Amino acid sequence: MSDDRRHVQEFFAARAADWDSRFPDDGPAYAAAVAELGLRPGDRVLDAGCGTGRALPPLRTAVGPSGLVVGVDLTPAMLATAVRAGRDREGRLLLADVSALPLRSASLDAVFAAGLVSHLPHPARNLRELARVVRPGGRLALFHPIGRAALAARNGRQITPDDLRAESVLRPLLAGSGWRMTSYVDRDDRFLSLAVRENPGQPAASPGHR
Template sequence: MRRRRYELTARFYDLVSLERPVYRVGREAGIAALGLRTGDRVLDVGCGTGLNLPLLRAAVGPSGAVVGLDASSAMLRQAHVRIRRHRWTNVTTVLGDAAETPPTIGEPFDALLFTYTLSVMDRWRQAWSRSLALVRPGGRIAVVDLGLPTGRWRLLAPLAWLACQAGGADPYRRPWQALTRTTADGSHEVFRAGHVHVAAGSSPCG
């Protein structure tokens, strides 16, 4: 059902996703927390229309590699438009379910990124564990996802809940905790009054 929703809205997703006013801050913070360097290889799990791709490509440079994985062919078509427009030869996409990582994904990666994806995936724990196996020991991981506003901002919780429902996200899942529980150097930042959470750390295999 959730995948079908994205198939239907892919062409308009960037326009209706509230990216600039609400969610861009988490995307930027998550990518910054990866500490990417020129030449790094990074896997963007649930890359969607490719909103992360310009930031990731700028961070790894022309000698690095960016791979976007997504289960929606319609969303990937929009990502391809972005890639062709910029003529990025080191940015590629793979169609597949992160819970069943396809063998063509390649490994190991220096960094792994989830932005607003784990709260949407039906089998998010499987996607999490399979994706971790693709990161080199000591590689960096970032999780950006959604919760409900807290404290004095709780009055905005109904609006945040509606935004989550529109995107098929579960605001009670708290997937960033999967990262903070398994990394010794994990960090956790909160933005937009508790609506956007950013966690980062090194691969637990390191």
């Protein structure tokens, strides 16, 4: 295991048991963000870096009983907490790294990722892997229940210019990884960037043709 992966595992393993109790009021924010994905009954969706599975219930509601919900996380302790909370009933949980997903190419309609981007050791490569498993025209939601400034204040730090979630950084990062950003919101009570999977066989649209 790489040092980056080990650091992420150790960080979340130490916090898994009380993760949900630390953030007890995030449920409506997760549900609202899932609604922005525009999922339909029967769709196939991945919760990338699913943690304790807080997005799994609204994802299941959105795709219905005929849809597929898969939650992937690198940290066994987080998945164990999801199981204890009964969220494994809402979707299939897999212990896996987003850098090498055990999923077929173009097999999904959408990816939901809460709090993931800042923990990616190789953001461009990892976002390309998410793009690989999504069909052309499929969707990606990068979400956090609070915005960048509020999160930085919570952690006692300042936002830096190279913050991966800054629109000026994230938009070209997505574009170089097979995605086209379609919306961006960063306010105290929500961070949400939506993107569409580009058709790999088509040239990317120029800035004047978004």
